[in-house]
Amino acid sequence: MPAPLPPAARAREELVANLMAIPAALGLILAVIAFFHRGSGISGTPGAGLAILGMAALTVAALLVGRLAPGRLRTFVTVMILIGGLLTLLCAWFLMQGWIMLMIVLTLALWLVFILVAR
Amino acid sequence: MTLFRILPALVLCAPAASAQQTEWTGFHGNGMAQKYSASTQITPENVGDLEKAWEIHTGDVSDGSGDMVGTVWSATPILANDLLYIGTPFYRILAVRPDTGEIVWTYEPEDTALEPLTQPELKNRGVTYWEGEGDGPCVRRVYIGTMDAELHAVDADTGALCADFGEAGILNVNQWNKPDANFPLSQLQPPTVFRDKLLLGWAGKDWHDVENPLGSVFAVDARTGELEWTFLSIPEDYDGVTGTSNVWTAMSVDEENGLAYLPVSSPSADYYGGTRLEEIPLATSVTAVDGDTGEVVWSRQLVKHDIWDYDTVSAPTLIDIPNEDGPIPALVQPTKMGYAFVLNRLTGEPVFPIEDRPVPASDVEGEVASPTQPVPTLPAPSMDDDWGGVFGLADLASFGYCSRTFDELRYEGRFTPPSLEGTLAYPATAGGYQWGGGAVDPESGILYINSSRIAQIYQLIEREEYETLQTGGSEAEGGLFPMTGAPYGFRLTNFLNPVGMPCWKPPYGLMSAIDLKTGETLWERPFGQIQKWGFYMPESWGSPTIGGPVVTASGVIFIGASMDARVRALDATTGDVLWKAQVEAPAVSNPAVYDYDGRQYVVFAVGGNSIIKPQVADQLVAYALPD
Numbered sequence: 001m002p003a004p005l006p007p008a009a010r011a012r013e014e015l016v017a018n019l020m021a022i023p024a025a026l027g028l029i030l031a032v033i034a035f036f037h038r039g040s041g042i043s044g045t046p047g048a049g050l051a052i053l054g055m056a057a058l059t060v061a062a063l064l065v066g067r068l069a070p071g072r073l074r075t076f077v078t079v080m081i082l083i084g085g086l087l088t089l090l091c092a093w094f095l096m097q098g099w100i101m102l103m104i105v106l107t108l109a110l111w112l113v114f115i116l117v118a119r
Numbered sequence: 120m121t122l123f124r125i126l127p128a129l130v131l132c133a134p135a136a137s138a139q140q141t142e143w144t145g146f147h148g149n150g151m152a153q154k155y156s157a158s159t160q161i162t163p164e165n166v167g168d169l170e171k172a173w174e175i176h177t178g179d180v181s182d183g184s185g186d187m188v189g190t191v192w193s194a195t196p197i198l199a200n201d202l203l204y205i206g207t208p209f210y211r212i213l214a215v216r217p218d219t220g221e222i223v224w225t226y227e228p229e230d231t232a233l234e235p236l237t238q239p240e241l242k243n244r245g246v247t248y249w250e251g252e253g254d255g256p257c258v259r260r261v262y263i264g265t266m267d268a269e270l271h272a273v274d275a276d277t278g279a280l281c282a283d284f285g286e287a288g289i290l291n292v293n294q295w296n297k298p299d300a301n302f303p304l305s306q307l308q309p310p311t312v313f314r315d316k317l318l319l320g321w322a323g324k325d326w327h328d329v330e331n332p333l334g335s336v337f338a339v340d341a342r343t344g345e346l347e348w349t350f351l352s353i354p355e356d357y358d359g360v361t362g363t364s365n366v367w368t369a370m371s372v373d374e375e376n377g378l379a380y381l382p383v384s385s386p387s388a389d390y391y392g393g394t395r396l397e398e399i400p401l402a403t404s405v406t407a408v409d410g411d412t413g414e415v416v417w418s419r420q421l422v423k424h425d426i427w428d429y430d431t432v433s434a435p436t437l438i439d440i441p442n443e444d445g446p447i448p449a450l451v452q453p454t455k456m457g458y459a460f461v462l463n464r465l466t467g468e469p470v471f472p473i474e475d476r477p478v479p480a481s482d483v484e485g486e487v488a489s490p491t492q493p494v495p496t497l498p499a500p501s502m503d504d505d506w507g508g509v510f511g512l513a514d515l516a517s518f519g520y521c522s523r524t525f526d527e528l529r530y531e532g533r534f535t536p537p538s539l540e541g542t543l544a545y546p547a548t549a550g551g552y553q554w555g556g557g558a559v560d561p562e563s564g565i566l567y568i569n570s571s572r573i574a575q576i577y578q579l580i581e582r583e584e585y586e587t588l589q590t591g592g593s594e595a596e597g598g599l600f601p602m603t604g605a606p607y608g609f610r611l612t613n614f615l616n617p618v619g620m621p622c623w624k625p626p627y628g629l630m631s632a633i634d635l636k637t638g639e640t641l642w643e644r645p646f647g648q649i650q651k652w653g654f655y656m657p658e659s660w661g662s663p664t665i666g667g668p669v670v671t672a673s674g675v676i677f678i679g680a681s682m683d684a685r686v687r688a689l690d691a692t693t694g695d696v697l698w699k700a701q702v703e704a705p706a707v708s709n710p711a712v713y714d715y716d717g718r719q720y721v722v723f724a725v726g727g728n729s730i731i732k733p734q735v736a737d738q739l740v741a742y743a744l745p746d
Contacts, residue, residue, distance in 0.1 A: 038703040038736065041684055047653025094654040 013118050017066020020081075020110035024062050027088075027103030028055035034097055047095050054088030055100070058107055065114070078118075081111050143198040143711040144248055146309055147556065148669065151437035152371040154558035156712035159673040160719035165744060166675050166688045166698045172720060172743040173220030179207035180726070180737035181241065188235045190735055191707070192726020193554075193666060194245030197261075198713040200275045205724060205739060206246040206263045206309070209233060212273060213739075214261075217715040220741060224278035226263075228271055228289075236266050237305040237324045240729065244369075244708075247309040247317065248275065249341045257281035260341070262317065264306020268293035270319065270344070283343060290344035292319060292337065297358070300332050311370040311434075313379050313410040315341050320366030320381075326428075329388045329395075329604030331362025334402075336370075336381055338413055348413030352383045352401040361395040363387045364402040368554045369434035371450070372410060376465060379410040380437070380450060384430035385422070388602040389548075390537045390577060390609045392426045393485030405435055405452045405460070407467060417467030421454055423489035426481075426536055427577070428548040429455045433556030433667070437464055440635045441564045451559070451566055451635065453552035456533070457501035458494065459568070461635060471497035471638045478534035483579055485606060488536045497638025501552065501570035501629060504533055506545035510624045517616035524614070524622065528576065537577040539607075543614065545623065547575035549730075555667025555680060555709055559635070560691070566633045567670050567691060569646055569680055571663035574614040574623040579607040619651055626661035628681065630668070630694055644694040647681025650732065655683060665707040665731050669721075677721045679706020682732050686710070686723050686742075704736035718743050 034040040035048040042048040061081045068074040085108045092100040141158050148154045161169065183189030190208035197204040202214045202223060210233075212226040233241060247262040259275035270292055272284035280288025293303045304321035311318040319337045334352035339345060352364040364386045371380045386395055386402045403425040406418035422429045432455050439446035440461075450464040461470040473493050481488040514521040529535055530543040537544075550571050557568030580588065585608030588599060600609040614622045621627060630646035633639070647662030648655045664680035668689075671677075675697070676689040684705050688698040704727030711722045720741045727735040 039701055041650075041701045042653035045650075045653025091654075096655050 013114065014066040016110060016114045016117055017062055020107055020114060021059050021062035023103040023106035023110070024055060024058040027100045027107065028052065028059050030097070030100050030103065031055045034095075034100070042095050042097070047091065050091050051088065051095060051097065051100060054084060054091055057084050058088060058104070062107065070118070078115070082108070085111065141714040143196070143713045145197065145312065146195045146245060146247075146369045147371070147434055147709065148711070150312065150372040150374065152369065152434040152556060153436055153438065153561060154556070154667060154669040154709060155560060156669060156671045158671050158712055158714050158719045160714065161671065161675055161721070161744060162673040163675055163690045163692075163697055168744055169688065169698050169700070169742045170745055171700070172218075172741045174738060174740040175215065175220045175222065177207045177211070177213060177737040177739065179209040179211060180735050182735050183240070183729070187233060187241070189240045189729055190726065191240045191242040191728045192724055192735075192737065193708045193728065194243055194724045194726070195709045196711040196722045196724060196739065197246055197248045198711060198715070199248040199250070200259050202275070203722065204246050204248060204261050204275070206243050207737070208241040208243045208726070210243065210263055210265045210271070212246055212261055212263050212278065214275070214278060217713065217720065218718065220739070226271070226273045226278040228265070231265050231269065232267050234266070237302045237322060238266065238307070241266065242307045244308050245724075247312060249312050249317065251315065251342060257283065260284075262310055264309060266303070266305045266307065268296070268303035268306060268321070270306050270310065272344070285344040290339065292321065295335070295337055295346065295349065297332050301328055302331070304332065308367060308369055311372060311379070312341070313338070313372045314374060316347055316410070317341050318370055318379055320368070320370065322367040323363060323365060325363040325365070325384075325387050326389055326600045327603065329361060329602060330359055331387045333358055333362050334364030334366070334383060334386070336366050336413070350381065350408055350413045352406070353386060353399055357395070357399070361386045361399070364399065367430070368432060371434040371437050373437055373464060374410070376448070377410050378407050378416060378464070380435045380464070381406045381408060382431035382434060382452065385425035385428055388605045389428040389600065390426055391486060391579060391602055391605045391607050392424050393483075393487070394605055396487055403429055403431055405431055405450070405462070407464065419460070419462060419467045421452065421460060421493060422456070423492055424487070426486065426488060427534070427544060432550065432552060433554045436557055436559050436566065438559050438561055438564065438635065440470070442636065449635065451557060453556055453568060455548060455551040455553070456546050457551040457570055459498050459552070459557070459566070459633065460495050461498070461638070469495065471495055479531040479536060481536035482538060483536065483607070486536065492534050498633045499640050501631060502546050502572050506530070506543065506574055507624045510620070510622055513616045513620040513622050516618060516620055520616045521622035537579050537609070539579050539581070541576050541578040543574060544577045545574040547573055547577070548611070549573040549575060549663070553665055555665065558668045558670040558676065560670050560672070562672070564635045565641065565691070566635055567630070567668050567676050568633070569628065569630050569664045569668060569678060571628050572623070572626060573663055574621070576612045576614050578610045580610060582606055582608060626659065628661035628664045630676070630678070630689065632691065632694065642694045647685070648683040650683050663731060665705070665728050667709045669710050669712050671712060677710045677712060679708065679710060679723050679725070681705065684732070684734065700742065702736070702740060703738045704734040705731050707731060718746070
């Protein structure tokens with residue numbers, strides 16, 4: 001059982017995780033727009049649906065991970081963010097959605113920061 | 120027509136009359152089907168700066184999910200009379216301002232059936248513009264055809280029906296159909312203008328029956344609709360035996376020499392010729408007729424005893440090929456086989472030699488395939504003679520499905536006849552080249568043309584067995600062709616694995632430049648991108664295409680056509696993509712290029728076609744350089 005984190009460290013972790021959720025949420029919005037906008041090139045397609053799913057999962061996971069105490073569950077969610085992010089990045093690459101890709105890269109960059117600040 | 124609707128047209132005429140413009144007066148830009156614009160404002164250097172100048176949505180679109188069938192919109196906008204005219208799949212005509220897209224008038228037909236009478240979907244390829252002499256109403260006219268065989272003529276200034284044409288402005292083309300015909304002579308392709316005549320081909324349900332209306336082209340007076348001559352592609356004593364060999368695509372005209380060129384399609388049944396073994400010399404041909412009389416001047420059959428549905432697919436492009444000994448009056452006839460036949464357009468003699476090559480025999484009872492087929496030695500075909508073998512990735516993804524299927528098919532190269540076990544057809548009826556045709560720069564003598572590489576499976580099915588397959592499905596749409604009257608039905612399928620990947624190797628679509636002076640292919644590049652479930656495949660795979668290019672004097676090629684719903688500008692020298700924009704569906708139409716008030720525009724009708732992708736739209740969009 002790891003020792004409880006000091007409040008300052010915990011706040012820092014939560015802040016980084018929340019920051020991570022911002023590009024993920026923006027990516028989610030972009031994916032939703034791409035799904036519904038007729039001129040996106042991918043409107044109404046399963047690929048766009050998959051991008052929405054991926055970005056939604058990233059957003060939820062980013063919000064969740066900062067609120068979890070250190071332990072197996074947080075490790076699992078942290079790893080899943082990386083895997084989900086990379087897979088969604090691949091999905092966005094094949095969908096040729098540059099802005100979504102940028103949001104995912106930002107999310108993963110903040111994920112790296114989270115790893116560095118988290119114990 | 121209310122004064123409210125007429126006024127904007129009158130107001131428009133005042134400033135526009137002085138405008139310096141390059142017009143785009145026909146489906147292929149001009150009657151010679153060159154798709155060439157003399158405009159030079161947009162260049163390879165600045166084309167990257169293109170921006171959307173205006174767009175409109177016509178509202179005439181259906182994805183087929185409701186009561187109405189889907190729409191296929193392949194219209195080319197026409198710039199004439201200081202207005203841009205466009206027809207829609209609901210047979211409406213819009214006249215819009217060329218510089219703003221503002222709608223000046225709309226023609227809405229009454230009592231026209233929006234039903235798929237001869238085609239699986241509602242189709243339209245636009246309108247025709249004709250201008251007579253003198254003043255007064257209907258001196259300038261716009262025509263639109265309908266699937267139920269009507270041709271409507273309206274005043275180009277106001278959109279009002281021209282009462283002196285046909286009956287109160289509507290010509291019933293079906294009056295010249297055989298009395299017991301199994302389908303109307305659908306007017307999907309706008310008429311071709313030859314002087315003061317309109318040349319009318321037609322489309323039909325040619326895939327359904329053996330016996331159909333005999334192929335014909337009608338020349339009618341542009342003012343009255345009165346019939347002036349009729350061309351028949353099949354001898355009249357063949358009535359009741361076969362039919363079609365019609366002209367469903369655009370034609371081209373050489374007004375100076377008084378000739379019209381007819382791309383004649385294949386006879387019915389499309390895939391079995393055992394019921395029509397006697398020669399039909401004008402079938403699947405390019406035929407030159409006297410534009411004033413309809414008399415055949417010369418004809419060249421491009422496929423003998425066609426049993427592959429290799430319809431002559433586009434208007435031949437006419438060009439005087441630059442030559443040391445003086446220009447050669449030529450035409451280029453692209454075909455579904457990926458051949459471009461280059462002929463002297465006055466005599467029909469080949470500019471580059473054509474060889475008669477032996478081809479495989481049919482093994483189907485009752486069928487006698489031609490032992491040879493004509494093959495042009497130059498230019499090189501857009502598809503190799505051999506299909507190239509199974510695509511390893513598609514085979515791997517389907518655990519060997521492609522290889523197993525191919526092992527069961529008959530394949531002996533080009534012109535392998537349809538068979539009972541199934542024949543791999545490469546090229547197949549999907550082409551090769553298609554109805555968009557090529558664009559040519561008359562100064563340089565270079566042809567720019569897009570093509571597809573598609574492998575399909577042709578399977579004849581014994582009548583008894585075929586009847587058990589009839590589950591009330593959508594026939595041609597579902598790949599089943601009844602060919603009623605023949606001992607066989609037919610199934611046509613694309614050679615895809617179960618997840619939808621092509622079983623043949625990429626590229627699937629190309630853009631090429633061909634020097635018509637030498638027949639040499641200058642460059643050939645994969646064009647467009649395939650999409651599956653929204654995912655884009657590599658650019659090196661290219662995309663099947665529908666719709667053609669245009670080329671400008673400044674060396675820019677504009678084209679939509681690809682599956683990825685993008686419109687592009689290419690460098691005519693290299694084929695490099697210089698600019699692209701996303702649109703709402705595949706732009707399966709020929710674009711129009713024109714100058715208006717000192718600004719050059721390129722306009723695309725974006726309508727989609729379910730053959731290429733299940734995505735439709737009603738977007739008309741114009742691009743120009745920033746003001």
